[in-house]
Every structure is written in C-alpha cells, then in structure tokens.
Amino acid sequence: MSPSQPSALGRPPISGPVVSADPSGQFPPWEPSRSVVSGEPGSKEDEVRLSLRIVIHLDQTGPPGDGGVAKRESTQQGMAQVLSVTQGAVSKVLSRLVAAEVVRHERHHVRGEDRRVRVYFLTARGEELAREIQYRFGLPSRVPLRGQTA
Amino acid sequence: MSLTKHHPFRGPTYATGFLLAMLVVALVLAPALSRLQSDLRPLTSPLSADDLSCQGGEYQTTHLLVLAGGCQAVFTVMYGQNLSHWSATGQYNFSFAIPWIVEITPSGELVRLASPLDPYAGTANVTVGPKEVNLSSVESMNVTSASGNWTPDDTWAGSGPQWSISSQALGTTTVDVVFHLSNVTANASANATENASYEVKFDVGVSGWPWASSDDLLGFGLESLGAEGAHFAFNSSSRTLDESWNSTGRTFASLVFGGLANVTYPAPPVGHASVGEQVGLFYAASPARESVALVTFGGVAGNYSSVSYDPWVVFSPTPPLSPSSSSSSGWPTWIEISVWLVAGVVGVSLVVSILTRGRRLRLEGEKLVEGMRRVISEGADTPHRPR
Numbered sequence: 001m002s003p004s005q006p007s008a009l010g011r012p013p014i015s016g017p018v019v020s021a022d023p024s025g026q027f028p029p030w031e032p033s034r035s036v037v038s039g040e041p042g043s044k045e046d047e048v049r050l051s052l053r054i055v056i057h058l059d060q061t062g063p064p065g066d067g068g069v070a071k072r073e074s075t076q077q078g079m080a081q082v083l084s085v086t087q088g089a090v091s092k093v094l095s096r097l098v099a100a101e102v103v104r105h106e107r108h109h110v111r112g113e114d115r116r117v118r119v120y121f122l123t124a125r126g127e128e129l130a131r132e133i134q135y136r137f138g139l140p141s142r143v144p145l146r147g148q149t150a
Numbered sequence: 151m152s153l154t155k156h157h158p159f160r161g162p163t164y165a166t167g168f169l170l171a172m173l174v175v176a177l178v179l180a181p182a183l184s185r186l187q188s189d190l191r192p193l194t195s196p197l198s199a200d201d202l203s204c205q206g207g208e209y210q211t212t213h214l215l216v217l218a219g220g221c222q223a224v225f226t227v228m229y230g231q232n233l234s235h236w237s238a239t240g241q242y243n244f245s246f247a248i249p250w251i252v253e254i255t256p257s258g259e260l261v262r263l264a265s266p267l268d269p270y271a272g273t274a275n276v277t278v279g280p281k282e283v284n285l286s287s288v289e290s291m292n293v294t295s296a297s298g299n300w301t302p303d304d305t306w307a308g309s310g311p312q313w314s315i316s317s318q319a320l321g322t323t324t325v326d327v328v329f330h331l332s333n334v335t336a337n338a339s340a341n342a343t344e345n346a347s348y349e350v351k352f353d354v355g356v357s358g359w360p361w362a363s364s365d366d367l368l369g370f371g372l373e374s375l376g377a378e379g380a381h382f383a384f385n386s387s388s389r390t391l392d393e394s395w396n397s398t399g400r401t402f403a404s405l406v407f408g409g410l411a412n413v414t415y416p417a418p419p420v421g422h423a424s425v426g427e428q429v430g431l432f433y434a435a436s437p438a439r440e441s442v443a444l445v446t447f448g449g450v451a452g453n454y455s456s457v458s459y460d461p462w463v464v465f466s467p468t469p470p471l472s473p474s475s476s477s478s479s480g481w482p483t484w485i486e487i488s489v490w491l492v493a494g495v496v497g498v499s500l501v502v503s504i505l506t507r508g509r510r511l512r513l514e515g516e517k518l519v520e521g522m523r524r525v526i527s528e529g530a531d532t533p534h535r536p537r
Contacts, residue, residue, distance in 0.1 A: 051521070052522050098511075098515070099512040100512060101515075
C-alpha cells in the first residue's frame with residue numbers, strides 16, 4: 001500500500017516526510033528495549049516506547065468491521081503476541097492509556113472466541129497522537145510491525 | 151532520548167488498605183480473643199480429681215445439666231445450648247452448697263453451728279420418676295457451740311464470717327438437699343426435654359437438730375458460686391438473688407427465695423415458718439461472684455424436729471451462647487462495635503484505594519502521553535532517523 005492510497009480507515013493519507021521501514025537497520029525510538037520484551041519490569045522509557053507502539057498498532061487495526069467482529073490483534077493477548085511483549089506489560093500500559101483517554105475498550109466478538117472479549121481502540125485523542133507520529137516519522141497508515149507481515 | 155523523572159501520586163493501594171485493615175483487626179480483636187479465652191476457661195468442677203471415686207449424680211436435658219457432687223454437698227446447675235463440653239457451659243453454671251446450719255437467738259447472736267464433715271459423710275443419687283427427676287444429697291453434720299453475730303450484707307475477703315466455733319460436737323444433724331426438675335419429660339435418657347419454664351426447684355431439709363433453746367431460730371447458709379464474668383446482687387423487692395453479667399448488667403439467672411418453710415414438730419401439727427426478712431447476704435467481694443445467703447426461719451416456736459424449704463432458680467428463657475450474645479436487644483456490645491469498626495475501616499480503605507488508583511492511573515497515563523510527545527518531537531530531529 002502506498003502512502004497516497006486511502007487507509008483502511010477511509011482517512012486520507014497524512015502528508016509529510018516519508019521514510020522507509022528502517023533501511024539502516026537502526027530501530028526507531030519506539031522499538032522496545034530488552035526488558036520489556038522479556039517481561040521484566042521496564043523503565044519509564046520502556047513504557048513510553050510500548051505506548052507508542054500500541055498507539056501505532058491500534059491505529060493500524062482500527063475499530064471492528066461490519067457485524068461488530070473485532071480483530072484478535074485488538075485484544076490484550078493479540079497485542080502482546082504481535083508486539084512480542086508480555087501480556088502483563090501490555091495490560092499495565094493499556095490501563096494508563098485508558099485512564100489518560102488515549103485508548104478505550106469495548107467488548108466485542110472476536111473470531112475464534114466463544115464469548116465476547118475486551119478489545120481496544122484509539123479515542124480521538126489517541127488518533128491525534130497517531131497522526132502526529134505518522135507525520136513526524138513519515139509512517140504510512142499501515143506499516144508492518146514486528147511480528148506482522150506486510 | 152531523555153525522560154524527565156516524575157513522581158506519580160502514590161495514594162493508599164489495595165495492599166496498604168488491606169494491611170491497614172488487618173492491623174486494625176489485630177488490635178481490636180486481640181482483647182476479644184483474650185476475653186473469649188477467659189470466658190471459655192472452665193470453672194472449678196464440683197468434682198475435683200481426688201473426688202472422682204465418690205458417688206455423685208447428674209442429669210441432663212436439652213439445656214440443663216444438674217450435677218450433684220457426691221463428695222461435697224454441692225449442686226451445680228449448668229444452663230446453655232451446648233452442654234456437651236464443660237468449658238463451653240461452665241460460664242453459665244450456678245453452684246450451690248450448704249456451708250453451715252446455724253441456730254441464732256432472736257437478737258441475732260449465733261449459738262450453734264453445723265458444717266460439713268471432713269471427709270464428707272453422705273450420699274447423692276438421682277431418681278427418675280414419670281414426671282420429674284430428683285437429685286438428692288443426704289449429709290450428716292456435727293453440731294458444735296458457736297458465738298458471733300450475724301451481720302447481713304457484710305463482705306468477707308476470703309476469711310469467712312468471724313465466728314468462734316467450738317470443736318466439741320454436741321450432736322449430729324441430717325441435711326438433705328433435693329433438686330426437682332419437675333417440668334422434665336423424664337425418660338431416664340440424656341435426651342430428655344424440658345418445657346419453657348427453665349426453673350429448677352430444690353428443697354433443703356434439716357432434721358435432728360439439737361436445740362439450745364426453743365426461743366431460737368434455725369437457719370442455713372446457701373452458698374452460691376456464679377459464672378465467671380458475672381456477679382450476684384440481692385433484689386429486696388423481688389426477693390431474688392440475681393446473677394448478672396458484669397459487662398452488660400443483664401440478669402440471666404435468679405435464685406428465688408420462697409417466703410415460707412414447713413416445720414415439723416415431734417407431734418402434729420405441721421407449722422409454717424416465715425423466712426421473709428431474714429434473708430441476708432455475705433459477699434465475697436464486690437462485685438460478688440460468690441455469696442452466702444443466710445436464710446433463717448422465724449415466726450414459729452423452736453424445737454421443731456425438721457424444716458423443709460424450697461427455693462428455686464429461674465433462668466432466662468433463651469439459653470445464651472455467650473455473655474455478649476445475650477445483650478443483642480440492648481446496647482451493641484464492644485464485639486459488635488469492633489466488627490462494625492473493622493468493616494468500616496475496610497470499606498473506607500477500599501473506596502480510598504479505588505479512588506486514588508483511578509487518579510494515579512490518570513496521572514501516570516498523562517506522563518506516558520507527555521513522554522510520547524517528547525519522543526515524537528525529539529525523534530523528528532534524531533540524527534539516526536533516516537530521511
């Protein structure tokens with residue numbers, strides 16, 4: 001998907017500097033430190049990095065589609081799997097982002113689950129943050145994240 | 151990338167609230183547990199270990215247990231909901247003993263006294279009839295000369311009344327005490343049930359008394375040992391010796407003194423002696439858990455060959471489980487207050503924890519947003535960011 005194409009959310013692409021997906025091999029600033037990846041107690045910087053990744057990730061996944069069926073990647077477990085971090089680390093950061101009204105959660109059906117589960121979406125404030133990230137770092141609206149294939 | 155160190159608000163959390171609540175529980179319940187342990191401490195059994203070879207008797211119904219000590223003229227009435235364990239019911243006991251039989255002059259001077267022999271010389275047994283159960287003790291006592299004054303409402307501090315008693319026996323008298331559980335549906339089993347009167351009547355008989363003068367009066371001491379944590383007080387209007395809890399003041403048992411006694415002369419007719427105003431009390435201490443009532447029989451000529459008197463004991467209609475539970479209709483007890491206090495502290499701690507957790511999460515969330523914005527602004531100028 002090129003940056004000029006509309007995103008899956010139907011939004012027009014955000015204009016700005018466009019960067020490749022880390023051609024230098026250097027991690028962008030939102031990449032996790034090892035402590036978060038391993039599940040050990042991370043620093044505040046680790047939590048900020050994970051917050052950035054969660055915001056970007058939720059911007060990519062978007063809200064549930066028609067029929068109210070959400071993606072597994074919008075659940076805590078799915079996020080932990082996609083972002084390669086522990087579910088505890090995701091839960092901790094999500095609770096703070098929810099309290100800061102960056103993220104909201106609802107119960108929706110997810111494919112493969114019998115019961116409705118809690119899924120997370122960006123609020124208006126979260127979407128604003130996501131747009132700032134995309135603008136500053138020239139990210140397209142759907143960027144392959146770690147654990148995802150483009 | 152540098153992040154400013156921040157110190158988010160740290161209010162009481164669930165853990166601190168829980169610890170605070172547990173501390174309060176420990177502080178509040180420590181005296182309660184101590185008190186409970188004290189309440190459950192068994193009282194002195196009417197049968198000591200050395201006396202177990204003596205012939206005694208007992209009878210038990212749903213809520214009453216009456217013990218007749220074979221080696222001592224002591225009757226113990228226990229009352230409660232769980233009579234299977236002595237320590238659980240000992241606190242409700244009401245023990246009676248006849249420590250002396252006395253002859254006093256009309257002016258109140260002591261002239262003769264009989265006290266239980268040592269070793270005890272008597273028998274105790276239980277007889278079960280179709281409508282009642284009787285527990286009886288028949289005991290012989292030596293009668294000696296004595297001097298001293300009977301002064302009611304005295305307090306003796308363990309030494310007993312200050313009487314001078316001769317060691318030379320002037321004769322013997324026979325004292326029989328019979329407990330009647332007349333409301334029992336007696337079937338000679340431990341599962342018998344009694345009706346709701348909760349009364350235990352008992353007769354005290356004295357016969358064969360060697361009188362010093364036909365003008366004198368006869369009387370006997372009725373020693374009562376109450377429950378631990380309770381005290382006795384004589385109620386002159388109701389003519390009862392009331393046993394009440396020290397903590398609540400609630401009366402749970404009353405010894406009712408009958409107003410009349412039957413006396414028998416060597417030749418008919420049977421006379422009736424009045425005992426009205428002659429009931430007096432010695433108290434072991436104040437408040438008295440132990441007391442001795444001296445019941446004298448007057449209004450008739452002396453020289454009677456026997457006297458029969460039947461006071462009775464009335465227990466509160468509802469068998470109490472504990473002194474605290476007996477006061478549920480009155481002021482809340484300190485245990486109830488403690489429970490409410492602990493519940494209140496726990497509740498407040500939970501509410502405070504929930505409120506402060508939300509505020510703490512919001513503050514930490516704002517810090518995360520602030521950190522993200524900082525990374526975004528710094529990241530745009532970071533040299534390693536490929537352009």
